Amino acid sequence: MTVLTISTQPIEGQKPGTSGLRKKTRVFMEPGFLENYVQSIFDGIGGVKGKTLIVGGDGRYFNDTAIQVILRMAAANGAAKCTVGRGGILSTPAASNLIRKLKTDGGLILSASHNPGGIDEDFGLKYNGPNGGPANEGVTDKIYARTTDIDTYYSVDAGDIDLGTLGTTEIAGMTVEIIDPVSDYAALMNQIFDFDAIAGLFKSGFTMKFDAMHAVTGPYAVEILENQLGAPKGTVMNATPLPDFGGGHPDPNPIWAHELMDIMTGENAPDFGAASDGDGDRNMIVGRGQYVTPSDSLAVLAANAHLAPAYAGGLAGVARSMPTSAAVDRVAAAKGIDAFETPTGWKFFGNLLDAGRATLCGEESAGTGSNHVREKDGLWAVLLWLNILAVTGKSVADLMSDHWAEYGRNYYSRHDYEAVETDRANALMDGLRSQFASLPGQSVGPLTVSTADEFAYDDPVDGSHSAGQGIRIGFTSGGRVVFRLSGTGTQGATIRVYLESYETDPSALHNDAQAALSDIIAAADAIAGITTHTGRDAPDVIT
Ligand code: G6P
Ligand code: ZN
Numbered sequence: 264m265t266v267l268t269i270s271t272q273p274i275e276g277q278k279p280g281t282s283g284l285r286k287k288t289r290v291f292m293e294p295g296f297l298e299n300y301v302q303s304i305f306d307g308i309g310g311v312k313g314k315t316l317i318v319g320g321d322g323r324y325f326n327d328t329a330i331q332v333i334l335r336m337a338a339a340n341g342a343a344k345c346t347v348g349r350g351g352i353l354s355t356p357a358a359s360n361l362i363r364k365l366k367t368d369g370g371l372i373l374s375a376s377h378n379p380g381g382i383d384e385d386f387g388l389k390y391n392g393p394n395g396g397p398a399n400e401g402v403t404d405k406i407y408a409r410t411t412d413i414d415t416y417y418s419v420d421a422g423d424i425d426l427g428t429l430g431t432t433e434i435a436g437m438t439v440e441i442i443d444p445v446s447d448y449a450a451l452m453n454q455i456f457d458f459d460a461i462a463g464l465f466k467s468g469f470t471m472k473f474d475a476m477h478a479v480t481g482p483y484a485v486e487i488l489e490n491q492l493g494a495p496k497g498t499v500m501n502a503t504p505l506p507d508f509g510g511g512h513p514d515p516n517p518i519w520a521h522e523l524m525d526i527m528t529g530e531n532a533p534d535f536g537a538a539s540d541g542d543g544d545r546n547m548i549v550g551r552g553q554y555v556t557p558s559d560s561l562a563v564l565a566a567n568a569h570l571a572p573a574y575a576g577g578l579a580g581v582a583r584s585m586p587t588s589a590a591v592d593r594v595a596a597a598k599g600i601d602a603f604e605t606p607t608g609w610k611f612f613g614n615l616l617d618a619g620r621a622t623l624c625g626e627e628s629a630g631t632g633s634n635h636v637r638e639k640d641g642l643w644a645v646l647l648w649l650n651i652l653a654v655t656g657k658s659v660a661d662l663m664s665d666h667w668a669e670y671g672r673n674y675y676s677r678h679d680y681e682a683v684e685t686d687r688a689n690a691l692m693d694g695l696r697s698q699f700a701s702l703p704g705q706s707v708g709p710l711t712v713s714t715a716d717e718f719a720y721d722d723p724v725d726g727s728h729s730a731g732q733g734i735r736i737g738f739t740s741g742g743r744v745v746f747r748l749s750g751t752g753t754q755g756a757t758i759r760v761y762l763e764s765y766e767t768d769p770s771a772l773h774n775d776a777q778a779a780l781s782d783i784i785a786a787a788d789a790i791a792g793i794t795t796h797t798g799r800d801a802p803d804v805i806t
Contacts, residue, residue, distance in 0.1 A: 264419050264421050264435040271299055273299070273410060273411050276290075279389070282376065285378065288383070298336065301332065301371075302415070304388075307402060308368075311368070313342070314367075314368040318333055318337075319348035319351060319372065320351055321543070322352050322504040324382055324506040334439060336417060344440065345439050346439075347442070350427055352479060352504065354444070354448070356639070359396065359636035361442075363395040369393055370391045373388050374541060376544070376545070377512070378512075381506065390402070391637070391638075394637050396610060396638065397608075397613070397638070403610075419434065421434050424441075449487050452487055461492050462491075462493045465492055466493060469534050471536065471649075472500060472533050473536075473537050474537070475502050476541070477503065477513065479541065479542055480641060481499065481504050484539075515540050518806065520538040520547055524554070527552065535550060546644040550658060550659020550660050557629045558591070561583060565594045566666060568633075570650060573633075578598070579620060579622045580615070580620050582605055582612050582624045583626065585718045586745045587627040590670065605720055606733070607732065608750070612637075664772075664773075673765050674763065674766060674776050676805060677759060678762065679749075679759055683799075684755055685755055685756045691797070692748065694791065695746055696717065696734065699717075702715040708782055711740075715734075715736045717733070718745075742765065745759075762783045764782075766779065
C-alpha cells in the first residue's frame with residue numbers, strides 16, 4: 264500500500280464554531296473539504312504519528328463514508344491505532360468515555376449534534392483531546408490556522424474497512440479495532456448509579472417513555488433502560504438510528520420532541536419522559552404534564568446528586584454557562600460550594616472538571632453532565648433523574664414544587680430568531696453595545712435597568728481570556744435578558760434571547776413562564792429593537 268501525497272489549497276469557511284466544524288452535508292462532500300479539515304486537525308494537534316484515536320459518530324448521512332476517509336488519512340499520517348464503534352456509531356459521551364478509558368490521544372467525533380441529517384441537511388466533525396473533552400480554544404485556533412495555509416494532505420490507496428464486524432484489522436500498518444459502541448458506556452453508568460434502586464422503581468410499576476428521536480441513543484437506551492434496568496419493552500421509542508433521523512429534527516425540546524410531549528400531556532401519560540439528541544449529549548426531562556427546563560433540571564440534579572452512589576460524597580462545585588439561569592447558583596450557595604459561570608460551549612467546563620473544581624455542569628441548551636466524561640451526557644442525566652426519583656419516591660411535579668418552595672423559582676425562557684441575515688443580526692448586537700453606557704438607570708416599562716455589559720471570561724485554571732461571550736442586561740428586580748448569536752447554526756445568524764426572572768412569593772411559583780416573563784420580554788424588544796432589526800414579530804422557536 265502506498266501513501267498518497269495530495270496537493271491541496273485552503274478552502275474558505277473551515278473555522279470551527281461552538282462545537283467543531285458544522286456545515287451542510289453537501290459542503291463536507293465537496294472534493295477536498297473533509298480531507299483538508301481532517302489534515303488540519305492532525306497538523307493542528309502536532310501530527311498523529313504513533314498516536315491512538317477513537318473514531319465514531321451519530322450515524323447521520325455521510326458518517327460511514329467520512330469514517331473511511333478519516334481511517335485512510337490517519338493511516339497515511341502514521342497513526343498507530345484507531346478504535347471505531349461498530350457501524351461507525353458512537354454517541355458523543357460514549358466517545359468521550361472511550362478516550363478516557365483507553366487513554367487514547369483523543370478522538371474524532373462525527374456529528375452535527377441536534378441539527379437534522381441527510382444529504383441536504385447538516386454534517387459535522389470535531390476533535391476531542393486526551394481528556395475526552397472538546398479541544399480548547401488554543402488547539403481549535405491552531406486547527407483553524409492550518410486550514411488557512413494547508414497545501415498537502417495524506418491518504419493511502421486502501422479499500423474500505425468493514426465497520427460492521429467486531430474485531431481487529433489493519434490498514435497500511437495502522438490497527439483498526441471495531442468495538443461494541445454500548446458496552447463500555449453501560450458499564451460506566453452502572454458504576455455511577457444505583458441500578459438496583461432504579462430497577463426496583465420499574466418493578467413497582469413506574470412508567471417511562473424515552474424518545475431516542477431515531478438518533479444515536481437508541482441502542483444505548485434499549486440496552487440500559489430495557490435490558491439492564493428492566494423497563495418494559497417499548498419504553499424506548501424511535502430507537503433505531505437512521506441517517507436522516509426519520510426526517511426529524513433530533514433536538515430534545517418541547518418543539519421538536521412534540522411526539523413525546525403529546526404522550527406526556529395526554530391521557531394515561533407515563534410517570535416520566537425523556538429524550539436525547541442526534542449524538543446523545545443533550546437531554547430533555549418531562550414529568551407527567553410537566554416540562555422541566557434545562558436550567559431547573561441542573562439545579563434539581565445539583566440539589567439531589569448525593570442520592571446517587573458516585574456523588575454520595577457531595578459535589579466539589581457546579582458550573583453553568585452564562586445564559587443558563589441562576590437556579591443552580593442558589594443550590595450551590597445553600598450547600599456552600601463554588602458556582603462557576605462560563606461562556607457557552609461545553610469546552611469551557613473542561614478545565615474546571617480536570618482541576619476537580621466542578622463536579623456537575625449544565626447549560627440552558629439542554630446539556631447536563633459531570634466529571635465522569637468530558638462531554639455533556641443525555642442518558643446520564645436521565646439516569647440521575649431516575650436514581651433521584653427512585654430514592655425519594657417523589658413524582659417529577661412534587662420534586663419541582665419542593666425545589667421551588669425551598670430555593671425560589673427562576674422563571675426562564677429562550678426565544679430564538681433563526682436564519683436572520685448576518686448583517687441585520689450584527690446590527691442588533693452593535694445597537695445594544697452602543698447603549699451600554701446609557702442603559703443603567705433607565706426605565707423600560709415597569710422595569711429599571713441596573714447593568715448592561717458584554718460577558719468575558721477569565722478561566723480560573725489556565726488564565727485564558729475569552730471576550731465577546733454574550734450581551735447581558737440586568738434589571739433591579741433581579742431579572743435579566745441575554746442576547747447572543749448562535750455559534751452552531753449553518754444558515755445566516757440565529758439570535759438567541761434568554762429571559763429570566765426570580766420569584767420567591769409562594770403563591771406565584773406555578774405560573775406560566777411566558778406570562779411570568781412578559782415584562783422582561785417586552786423590555787428585551789424595547790431595548791434591542793428585535794422586530795425592527797429582524798423584521799419578525801415573533802420568535803421562530805420558544806423553549
Ligand atoms: C453545542 C455545544 C453546547 C452549547 C451549544 C450552544 O451544543 O456543545 O455546549 O451550549 O452548542 O449552541 P449555540 O447555537 O447557542 O451556539
Ligand atoms: Zn448534541
